[in-house]
Amino acid sequence: MDHVANDGHSTDEQTIPKRSFETFESLQNLNFPRTICKMSLNTVSLKAFQSSSKIIPLLTSSSANSLQKVSTTLKNAFLRSEGFVANSMKPTAPTKILIPKQTVKSHATAASAPTVQASSSSCHPCTVNDREEMIDFMCRLFVTREPLMRSVGGTPTNSRMYVQYCVDEALVHNASFLSRDDDTGKICGVRLNAIGPASGHDLDSNFGPEMNIVPKFLHYMEKDIPKLLGTDRFMRHVAICVEPSVAQCGIATDLMKKSVKLAKTEGLRNLTAMCSWKLPFQLATKMGFENVREVAYADYAERQRKSGEVYEPFEKLAVSEGAARMMVKNLPA
Numbered sequence: 001m002d003h004v005a006n007d008g009h010s011t012d013e014q015t016i017p018k019r020s021f022e023t024f025e026s027l028q029n030l031n032f033p034r035t036i037c038k039m040s041l042n043t044v045s046l047k048a049f050q051s052s053s054k055i056i057p058l059l060t061s062s063s064a065n066s067l068q069k070v071s072t073t074l075k076n077a078f079l080r081s082e083g084f085v086a087n088s089m090k091p092t093a094p095t096k097i098l099i100p101k102q103t104v105k106s107h108a109t110a111a112s113a114p115t116v117q118a119s120s121s122s123c124h125p126c127t128v129n130d131r132e133e134m135i136d137f138m139c140r141l142f143v144t145r146e147p148l149m150r151s152v153g154g155t156p157t158n159s160r161m162y163v164q165y166c167v168d169e170a171l172v173h174n175a176s177f178l179s180r181d182d183d184t185g186k187i188c189g190v191r192l193n194a195i196g197p198a199s200g201h202d203l204d205s206n207f208g209p210e211m212n213i214v215p216k217f218l219h220y221m222e223k224d225i226p227k228l229l230g231t232d233r234f235m236r237h238v239a240i241c242v243e244p245s246v247a248q249c250g251i252a253t254d255l256m257k258k259s260v261k262l263a264k265t266e267g268l269r270n271l272t273a274m275c276s277w278k279l280p281f282q283l284a285t286k287m288g289f290e291n292v293r294e295v296a297y298a299d300y301a302e303r304q305r306k307s308g309e310v311y312e313p314f315e316k317l318a319v320s321e322g323a324a325r326m327m328v329k330n331l332p333a
Contacts, residue, residue, distance in 0.1 A: 121188050121246070123254050125262075126176040130187070131167060134178065137187045138163045142241040147321055148217070148276040151313035153210045162207040162214065166238055169194055175235060175266075177258045179242075179251045188246050191255035192238035195266070197226050213310055221274050221295060221326055228292060229270050229328070235263040237273035240280070256287055264331055271329040277321045289327035296323045 126134065139156040142163075143149045149159065170176040170192040179189035202215040226232045237259075242251050263271055273289060275281040285291075297318035304311035317324075 120182045121179045121249075121251060122182055123177055123179045123189075123251075123258050125174070125258075126171060126178050126190070126192075128171055130178060131171060133187055134167050134190055135160065135164050137190055138167065138192075138239065138241055141243065142190075142239060145241075145244075146239075146276065147317060148214060148313075148324075151316045152213045152310075153313075154214075158208050158210050162202075162211040165202055165205065165207070166192060169199070170238055175259070175262055176238075177255050177262075179255060181246075188243040189241065189251040189255055191240045191252075191259060193259055193262075194236045194238055195268070196232045196234065196236065198222060198236070213313065217300070217314075217324075218274060220300070221293070221324055222272070224293070225272055225326065225328075229272075231269070233268055234270040234272055235259060235266075235268050237271065252283070253287075260329075260331065269331050269333070271331065273327045273329075275325045275327055276317075277324075281325050281327070284327040284329075287329065289329040291325050292328045293326035294323050295325075297321060300324075 139160050143154045143156055143159040146154075173194040173196075175193040175195055177191050177193075178187050180186065181188050198215075198219060200219065203219060205215075206212065207215075222236075225234070225236075240252060240255065260271065271289070273280070273284050275284055281291075297314045301311040301314035301318060304314060
């Protein structure tokens with residue numbers, strides 16, 4: 001993004017809260033044109049309606065439709081970061097669910113059952129203010145547990161650049177959610193989503209020898225989805241991660257429900273998910289996703305071997321997971 005400018009109106013006609021401007025400025029500082037969009041916006045105009053609850057950034061560009069799509073996603077990102085849902089302009093209320101905070105043994109009798117102290121977590125749209133914490137969370141808990149990441153030798157250190165790319169892309173599309181523990185304020189779950197097919201810019205990037213294997217495989221799995229769905233307007237699930245200590249407490253389900261609700265609000269008819277291992281495949285099936293494409297890891301390993309590329313990680317996955325699957329959930333009109 002080249003610069004931030006007003007649209008020629010006087011300051012009397014514009015009332016832009018300082019926090020609003022800082023939020024938008026922080027979005028600019030993520031350097032999306034280089035890492036995600038590889039494009040720039042000519043101007044960014046900010047107007048405020050008389051009501052302070054209707055802050056609408058108007059992004060204009062002299063380029064083609066692709067820039068207009070980016071403008072829309074950035075506008076919606078700004079709206080949600082201010083607590084409003086795009087289109088409806090209604091304040092978003094975070095959902096709360098109870099999670100077990102800790103288990104304490106009763107000292108009354110030796111046979112007493114342990115008592116569980118319950119805490120609660122709240123689900124929110126992800127904003128640029130969450131960026132660094134999201135990256136740390138995903139490097140620490142997703143990379144070290146997800147089989148595809150582990151099979152290529154991913155670590156919190158060597159995966160950070162790729163995780164940063166994924167988080168930045170998700171923030172541009174403004175379709176992701178996180179859950180925070182209400183007591184500690186710490187993230188306990190993240191779901192990264194994007195709108196439409198992957199841009200392919202990750203294929204042109206160098207994330208290191210281990211991580212470069214991952215986007216290539218993901219693009220191989222997802223390449224035919226727009227053709228299959230007959231549209232490039234769908235919600236694409238990128239990754240989900242929940243703190244192990246609060247697993248099976250409904251956080252993943254809550255993040256999923258928020259994603260579905262947003263997809264419906266945006267007029268999307270489909271959600272997609274690439275399931276690289278058995279557990280997410282089972283969860284996606286439970287949530288109404290259908291398997292539309294299955295690739296045996298053994299077959300992909302052989303394909304890689306014949307082309308002289310890295311194949312050993314996929315031989316490991318062939319033993320532990322069998323296959324990767326593209327899943328699609330159709331939403332009612």
